Amino acid sequence: MKIVVDTLGSDLGPEELVRGTINAMKNIPIDVVFVGNKKNVEQAVINNGGDPDRIEYIDTSVSIENTEDPVMAIRRKKEASIVLGLHHLNNEGVDGFYSTGSTGALLAGGMFITKRIEYVDRAALVVILPTRRGGTMMLDAGANMDTTPDFLYQFAIMGEAYAKKVLGVSKPKIGLLNVGVEEGKGDKRTKETYDLLKGSSMNFGGNVEARELLNSDFDVIVTDGFSGNIALKSFEGSVKLLFTELKEGLMGSARGKLGGLLLKPILKNIIKKYDYREHGSAPLLGTKKAIFKAHGSSDARAFENGLYIMEKFISNGVIQEIEKNLSEVQHD
């Protein structure tokens, strides 16, 4: 299995990504093509004891910024790491592309360079939400604005395939993010999507409210990218805020400082459990080959974890499963 790793676009610099990749290579049988500033990356590979026989390089220093128009950038910046990497992904024997770069550019590149699976209208970003029972996947996590009920229905089929093949759930329970649990709640889009999902052969469990996102028994939660982004960032903001408040409270008194000392291991566990970095690698679902996006602030550990999921995604045939299920729906 061969993965193309984009080393540009990371907030922490290429060294973190190289370290994470090399750590993953010790545990899973992947070869890697690093895209980025070859001199820097090669040095990082040496520093971290990478195996030169399993590593190739594509040299470039051009990246696509979050502020650029993604479609324009993909079309014009022929030397950008995402463009070069995705073109390389089109070659036979190359299985996946992994990047911390611009989500929009990855999505546009996925659509225009890698291309969509037949019957897929839009590729969707997945996020694995850290829940009390382990994890729930939500899609779309922010890639697509102005989605239609048909797109959301396809997201459900794609999510189901991922839950089956990567998470090992035999009959994934599908939910629809909505403003209330009752049938008939929501805006026009969610109401129509509800009807589509209800009429499908999937294990549709109905609407899910945002307050249950981290505490439900749903395997896959479907939403438009706008609402998905809002839910996710609201969660991120809440966690950050509460721990800041807690830290400030603890530092404010001797009693608090002692309490904090005793509490440290418990807080550490919770932070680890609900740390987006642990769950921070998101596949793009709907493209003909595997494309994964990691947070720009991913450290080596987060990046490494993403590679483990990606390896499973490829070897268990998620894309083939999506193709099969969507073509069956089309022929119904």
Place this chain on the structure above:
Amino acid sequence: MKIVVDTLGSDLGPEELVRGTINAMKNIPIDVVFVGNKKNVEQAVINNGGDPDRIEYIDTSVSIENTEDPVMAIRRKKEASIVLGLHHLNNEGVDGFYSTGSTGALLAGGMFITKRIEYVDRAALVVILPTRRGGTMMLDAGANMDTTPDFLYQFAIMGEAYAKKVLGVSKPKIGLLNVGVEEGKGDKRTKETYDLLKGSSMNFGGNVEARELLNSDFDVIVTDGFSGNIALKSFEGSVKLLFTELKEGLMGSARGKLGGLLLKPILKNIIKKYDYREHGSAPLLGTKKAIFKAHGSSDARAFENGLYIMEKFISNGVIQEIEKNLSEVQHD
């Protein structure tokens, strides 16, 4: 000033609402008309030492459930507490209506019985988000699905009036809830709303991401009801989950138990600060008279707090300010 208080629809029963109301009456010059089961309410008034000279009753035991179609219910259930209460609100000398009942029914009743302010297309629900610097108001918090950019623009004008008159901010900073801070981000609706707000005379500060909702310097954040609901419930869910995890962690070991004991006052402060009950009363903006909604699970304290805000809302003339500002925009 006279306020109609709906005692039906509370999860905790009418006694909590009566106690909260009577506590508020000790501090602010309001007379009250209780709508609900007169026998029960009268007993609760006696139990809590209410002043009979400042209290009237409207007797009914009919309520509108959350599961009912709100528009249908408002039209057909002539004896429902919300319907009777809102009709009473139409009388001269009656200034406000306060209820824990169905949000949908309040909204429908506000539209059909109280009626909208001229130039207002949709009434919006406000929520005061507990933020680190005190509070930020967000609207619409879930009343309106399928809102248009024009509606959102009106929400901004209504929110601005509330922030000026109730929160005492001279030039409120207005934000738009969106998936990114840059101009050009979002779906069709938010992009068009951005342009409208940018072209207005308001102090428009641009887009706000959901992760900054609890930690921004915006006074008013505008959003469609669907996204507003998602953001709010995601926050509620996160807070609940983190404290559950913390409690479980603390109870799991002797060290944790001791830490927890030392920590208790700090946690209590944080919970109080971010407790929706402290901030749980939401005005409906856009109706010709003041209508406030409290959470169904509001206790006496939460209900009391809502009455203080409502009194300010009425005496400072929020509705008159909205009328003035909207008519100026219409004549531009």
